[in-house]
Amino acid sequence: MTNAIEISGLTKRFGPILAVDHVSFSVTQGEVLGFLGPNGAGKSTSMKMITGFLRPDAGRSQICGHDMDSDPLAAKRKIGYLPEGAPAYGDMTPASYLKFIADARGLTGAKRAQGLEDAIARSHLEHVLYQPIETLSKGFKRRVGLAQAILHNPPVLVLDEPTDGLDPNQKHEVRQMIRDMAAEKCIIISTHILEEVNAICSRALIIAKGKIVADGTPHDLETRSPYHNAVTVVTAPQALEDMVALLKALPDVATLDIEDQPDSHGCVKVTAFPQEDRMIINQISAALQGCELPVREMTVERGRLEDVFRQVTLSDAHNAA
């Protein structure tokens, strides 16, 4: 089977700025790819090239086997696209706008009616259908953009910050919608909300300064965090010194991170980082069994995407500087 999205060597330069620098990846049906990166990393620019709005300086993008350069219409038919900021004609109403998009996409008859009905229902636009788009709130405008993207039930969805500006209920709703569609589609979303990546993405791709700096499942990326499999022990301040001594003595513990300022409950925290690829929770709990030290809480850290994000995007900036 051909990949739904196949990107190779995509490059875009704006004057002196190299916005996207030889980006290659492919995405298959069933995958939800989270596109992450700091502001100005080149996420939107990449998406504009994938969807055929911008012509790349080099490289190619293929959608379901159709080359965007040599067969743009066939490729564009396969894509639903929500551009950054969800632009739409302000003087139209959601109803007339969606009908226009349906016509522009060549939908007719029952397919058109069904597509409109589904898109409107999924984006909860029923109550604003006849209100000019320019008078809608930011969240509703975004929903109009989403409705427009899924109208023709495309196999490929490219969504640039789909949940930006939505209230928590709507965020949840949109994530649910993406999850529902995930199996039968290939979806790329860009986002700055890392918890969203954990919630819906089967794969995350971090780019910085136009280059891919990390690519893997959210879980893979978390394992790159120094906090992955670290163990945090919460204890009383008077036991801190003994606790530190005990943890230091364990063979698989590499380093310790000590927070000796008592928190609001009057407790202090010690985080033990394992030697490479070791699990230290067993050792620690065994060692703690044999002594009288007070333990309020003990947790194994999974490693946070946020730490990995900062690590890969900042270290890249240092390298470049």
Add this chain to the structure above:
Amino acid sequence: MLTPLWTICRRELASYFATPVALVFIVVFLALSAALTFFVGNFFVRGQADLQSFFMWHPWLYLFLIPAMTMRLWAEEHKTGTIEMLLTLPMPLPAIVLGKFLAAWLFTGLALALTFPIWIAVNVLGRPDNGVIIASYFGSFLMAGAFLSIGACLSAVTKNQVIAFVLTACLCFLFTVSGSPVILAFFSGWAPEGLLSLVAGLSFLEHFQAIMRGVVDVRDGFYFLSVITLFLFMNTVIVEWRKA
């Protein structure tokens, strides 16, 4: 190609009527053309049953009304980002360019058609040569198309509507007056004869006046159609070029 063209055209037409653009354009066009005909053009004083004093103002009315109408055509799409939607829809670019142009042209045609009371009036008052009047309407419509194509093309150059307006008005002015003695005097003396007649031949005014006199020559119609084709082609090239 035809279906997308019509889809775009319908949307554009709807947007003229959803905004005050339609109302303002039609009211100002009708009011000004009537005022100019009766008060400045001496329609009654001339005592002739024709619409010369009506049609002679059309190039000058178009000169500022049409740039105002076309300035938003592409500039606004770039400004609001809707261009990104438009160009990622599965429609050939020439269909989009033509659809936008056609909507503007049909709309201008509507404004022109709404001047029909003046035609009725002149028929009530006398016995005009209706063949000449029909030819003049046709010529005016063609000339409007030429103005519109220049406006559409220049609107694609910028995302700033004011710049689009000023550029269009300037270029349309040059096209209108390029046959006038002032312009020709500027060229004569140093420019070769061929260039001189080329510049003179570009004049909207000359071609339109020829049609207005009732001298129906295919070449005048062909001239306006060539201008439209040329500028719409450049319009397509500019939109395509701005994607890079």
